Amino acid sequence: MYNHAPSDYICPVCLLIKGNDNPLSKQADIVYKDEFIMAFICANWKVNNPGHVLIVPNQHVENIYELPVDLSNQIHAFEIDLAKAFKEVYRCDGVSSRQHNEPAGSQDTWHYHLHVFPRYRDDNLYKSPSRRSTPEERKPYADLLRGYFGYSDATTS
Template sequence: MLAKHKGHVLVVPNQHFDNIYELPLEYATEIHRAAQLTAFAMKDTYRCDGITTRQHNEPAGSQDVWHYHLHVYPRYKRDLFYFTKGFQTNPDKRVIYA
């Protein structure tokens, strides 16, 4: 059974940057400020056990969308996050965290 990560958020700049190498420092600062605020909101709202952020660069780094973005995931003990490989199945068959 795959875990559902309730509240997964993407932080995306309005201006185009392919990846982290092109991202200006002032954008990086604001993106991480938004990610931090999101993480606090997730902890408060979902009562999750932790937070994971992910950002991929270049094909060898698993980048498959050529626009910089940062994923913010709420995490739970034994949530099988790293076994999902980023793919989800039918939402009705996913684990729901209350």
């Protein structure tokens, strides 16, 4: 009823969680991972807010309707830590979060994900265009956040 992934869907988020790059995201984009969640620099950027992060459950969950409360708690606890990291390492003026469900809600990847954006005065986040970033553009942001969280993994070095 609430699921929209095609039957032959290969989840790009699950690929990343399992240690494989996908067409957009690379292992080097990962800034944090534990047994419950993973966070990585999003490849699609708002032009005035580079380095935004997606927080995802490691378990495949398509949308908020299926998200267990314990995983929601893990995701949102990390969201608080990430907001503090943004303030310290990006020196941003604020933080915004958003999450989408189903096609009418603008969901386009069939794995639950929470967007967390660094915000800057007059950045026009919701009206500014998006663009695809390169792995090289994402690297300095990933390095800053991995340093903040003390996260290191052989595949991201």
